[in-house]
Amino acid sequence: MAQSQIQAGPPGRAQTKARGARFRNLNDYLFVAPALLYICFTMIYPIASNLRMSVYDVNVSTFLSDTAPFVGLDNYVKIINDPTFQHAMGISFLFTAGSLFFQFTIGFALALLFNRAFPGNGILRALLLLGWMLPTVVSGSIFRWTFDGSMGIINYALQSLGMLDTPRFWLIEPGTALIATIIANIWVGVPFNMILLLPGLQSIPLTLYEAASIDGATRWRSFRHVTLPLMRPVALSVLLLGFIYTFKVFDIVYVMTRGGPVDATTVLPIYVYQLAFSFFRFSDGSTAAILLLLPLSVVAIGYLWLSQREEAAS
């Protein structure tokens, strides 16, 4: 897992070495220099560039010439007061909460199942991952088809089971479009949650369960008092990582609904995309992108802090 890999190399050697020796290692930095330069170009430059564009008025007529006027925080005032932005923020949180809750619970249940030894465990577990490996554009187009109002298999199944009287146009009705995209995203995310939770379950010593059963604990009680508390740190980091990955989802929603009907499924990344690439309002797009980063940063700091702490503990 990512969180076990942050700390790089045994610490301290560099400090204990003589000052002159440091330059002998200069050659060593050539190994990381290309990757580091690359990161500067694709991570630090974009963030800086977004910040810069967010205080200028860059639009379709000024983006090539670099003559956009400085406008201070006007863009932020405008975007924050834009009802579409506020709506998109709300939709993003709804989408993330709905996806995360079910991805995590179903993923946890599957991890418990696959934590048992049974014939075919390995191959069945690997097959589940296929859904997660598919390009999200492909998954999106599959779900567009299965949720189709006139010929979709989901309507057919629900009508056969008597759970639906008339066909429902899932992706066209504002009330159900978000639910359909959340269901599709849950489908994509379940294997990811399972595969990250499984090592946590496997690391719980069997002796603890034996001790619990000697003490007369039922299955439920040993789950409640052994599994759950010991899974807490792993579960928390999976949830935080899941939040980050869900909050930035663009592909599957865009392919299924384009953010519609009207803006019923316009999550923040789609909102930013439309500002920048449909309306060419680059400054507005950058401003919204920075605002999108705010909740992500808070969660990311929590996640990185947790990872570092786990690393230090192990």
Place this chain on the structure above:
Amino acid sequence: MSALTKFRRSRYGWTLLATLIVITYLFPVYWMVATSLKTNAGVYASPPQIIPWPPIFSSYYEAVITNPLTLRSIFNSAVVGIGTMLLTLVLATPAAYALARLQLRGATVIMLLLLITQLLPAIVIATPLFVAFSRIGLINSYPALILADTTFTLPFAVIVLRPFFLSVPRELEAAAKIDGCNQFDAFWQVILPLVRSGLITVAVFAFLMGWGEFLFAMSLTTNEAIQPATAALNKFIGQYGTQWNNLMAVSTTIALPIIIVFASLQRYIVGGLTAGSVKE
């Protein structure tokens, strides 16, 4: 009934449950393939044909084989996927080695930067890259897509590869140096062959991520001659409307490399995604 039979029966019970779950879970993928093998009449049959028999390949003929745009976009995706794979390997392998072995000052900071990059939303990167690439005339080019896609494959690759390098015994490297290898030769001739399976994992993932990438494909290309298959599929959704068999034929074609790679290199993938815990 002996205790042993009981024990085995209960274990097969779990196998049965897991099999049912996997079949249910993978039904949408099956439904994609099944729909792609139907005629228009088959798609609109009620009740739906669960098994398309006999399978008809006319959608593949119409939407893939005789459609130059689809063929071109698949070629473009292959170029972008392979380019992303190569650039990722070239940048990530020495970096992962150095971060595992060479005791650099600031190694922790570098790893942290890589992790943060991995957590960034693609849309935050897309706008600045679009502006920068427009200024230097790189929009609608393979390098633009490869450079953008490598943003997410590079951190993943370093994070996956570093533990592989850590597990190579230090003595081997020392021995190579005693035999007269310099640092670079030791890295190239002694260390790299030992981390082969890590390199395969990274190569496979980088290719698949480049192949399936969507947001950069949409924002950095406007020209159909250069657009990847994911962007082409998105266009077909508008174009084919409700010709679901055609749409599913294109979807299946795009999914095919993943299914093939998955079937043949599965063990590299399962290990890799646990280690990297990412996907865009």
